[in-house]
Amino acid sequence: MRPGYVMTRLAQAALVLWAAWTLSFVVLYLLPGDPVRILASGGLENPDLDPARLAQLRADLGFDRPIALQYLTHLADALQGDLGRSITSGQPVVEVIARAIPVTLPLALASLAVAVPVALTIGLLANAVRARWAAELAFSTPALIVSVPTFWLGLVLLQLFSFRWHLFPAASTDSLAGLVLPAVTLGLPNGAILGQVFARSLSQTLAEPYVQVAIAKGLRRSRVIVAHALRNALIPTLTVLGLVVGNTLAGSVIVETVFARPGLGRLIARAVTVQDIPVVQGAVLLGAVVFVLTTLVVDLLYPLIDPRIAHTAPAGTRS
């Protein structure tokens, strides 16, 4: 890896973070709502808002300054690691997000622990099984799973495994058992997407001449898959895995709402509803960081899997 490559990657990362941060700022300011009015009217219970009081609160929160000035101040603060305070709770955004990460991280990891075996099973079943119907089934399962709305999947799992059979708690954040159903809900669709890519890529690899040669030499199909095809088939799967990790954050919005988990997803959903701009921006920034890091990790993994790939070209392109 050359220093030039590292510099390019860092510059790209910085650009992505700045763009995500700025875009979220612009979008939130373009939305019709007024965060100050929402804060003062909490829960829609108090329709009578004194204009003078509102103006005072607006000034306290710095919303009375020109937008460009607000943007530049926030940007300057953000560059020094200060993401501001939540409008609703008044707590520093960094702390708010830091409290939500330990809730979402185990969920994300557990969901990957579900997704990866699901994907491998689908891919191997689709290619290694002789019975044609079983292979067909394995090929079509991903489409079936992905077409089920995550929200609905979560509620069905809850109805059966929690409310009917009492196997897992519905809304427990402090137990490992409470992680099972949300992880499955989040992991299954991701596993299906991964599985589909893996199955396709594996069957393409199996059609390559060098694999055909190996089979012609009399090697067993399963041995060919494990020893020769798997490695190559994993490359596109890994690219998608990078995207799936990014998707986990988006998926957590729904899963954490259904399973009442106070993680990043719930935080984002709530912050958007009440236009808690600093919190949304902080979360978007975190999402961008996660995205940049996963892409980087995936890129670094490529040459380990396929030594033909070297880091001479821009990220993600194969030489």
Add this chain to the structure above:
Amino acid sequence: MEHRQRGPFVTTGVVTLGLLAALGACSSGGDPVASGEVATPRSGGALTFAVLSDPGCADPQQVTSLDAGYWARQVVDSLTDQNPQTGEIVPWLAESWQVSGDATAFTFVLRSGATFSDGSPVDAAAVKRNFDTLVDLGARASTGIGYLRGYKGSEVLDGNRVVVRFESPNAQFLQATSTFQLGIVAPASLDRSADERCAGVLGSGPFVLERYAEGEGVDLTRRAGYAWASTLWDNGGEAYLESARFRVVGESSVRTGGLQSGEFDAAAGVSVQDAGTLTANGANLVVKTNGGIGFQLAARNDAPIISELPVRQALSLAIDREEIASVNYVSGTKAATSIVSSATPAHADLGSQLRHAPDEAKRVLDAAGWTAGADGIRVKDGKRLVVRAVWTNGAVGNKTLLELVQQYAREVGIDLTLVEQDQATFVESLGSGAFDVILTTVTRADGDVLRNTFSTKLTNQFHVPAGGLDDLLDAQAAEPDPAKRAELLAQAQREIVDNLYGIPLVELTTVVGVSPKVHGVSLDASSRLRLHDVWKDQ
């Protein structure tokens, strides 16, 4: 000007409201204990309570949502309490009080012995500091500063006597002292900034706020040595429960499912769909009508079309409120019979005016020149009878409520166009008047809610024309005698319902699903949970 009040004292000590005794009819709901055998309360145990939403702040003075009330109410005590059956104001932290004849000065005599959970005393100085700092909180404490409008200052007379003064008459303040938003917080918490207070405050309540986790909920533990219970509670000592967890569970099916499976002991926000399943599975429902303005379609009273009284009259006559109450809400929910609910002190029954009479509605529109158009929607001077109804999905059943109203309206030739908005946009529309009618509700167990909502001297969000209504609303605010005040408020209700500045639909009820293992659950006059008397089987 110490020790001197303007005018004679009208009310001393416990106010007795003979007139309001009739309010005993307000549905205070089925206490689960009442239906079964009388068991002896057991001390101990932990309760898990599922609520819908998180206010983002754990300071009772800074939160307003109905959901926050479930736990916020338990952390702080109030100067007074309000009898949910009679509306009567009774002692709690204050053992007696006096209201000046012009309703501008309120003198409270505090009971002795009450302490905050940090050991500091609940004294006159603490009460004064609470009101002083609350005013400084400004719009962050929007409910509280509304109650303290015109606050002039408080004066400590001695260790346990404090007088609260206002610039102008403020009769509603007495009832306001019973709410948790004016609950008394420890001075140590008042020293902290508004933001810091959101992480949690110290109070003198029967439970101590142990932990607040944004998005997750609130953990409470029993306050050891608590001995200053409201005079309305059964148990005068410490709370029965050792601890209580309030979990934020946004999905209604998860709340009810968890209640059935035993994961939760109680759940708020039970929908009519879930109520049947819950009761069939042995759970009890605690149902109470909220005081204040129930669901209403508040009109923008100066907008084209809806500013025509016949249009509002026809819309009102078209609506079958009884059907709405029985189809769309949990049993026990009542059709609106006035602009304020039947659980509001001073409620006047104007049900005959809010009758379902679609034929009459059609005649009213005919007479006003709105003639039937080709598609069934009426037309006048080339303009279609379209009314834009803005709403947000803030309460269980809002969507189906409006769909029903839309059908009723169509039957008489009014096109009620439903405009659903997210909370942010809704609040903006409400503030800027971007609606013909808007679905709102305000919980407040005092008739002064009408002044906040309809007085043209305040924000006047509904663009009500200035006139006699203002005088009535001002007069009730200056009337310390509850009976006379109720009469003025009844007149104000008549004025509002005659003019239909807002079209009342159905009363707002608070519905809590309770596990059969849990006893003693009840709601106070403001429909807040009374956790102190709740106990749980082994």
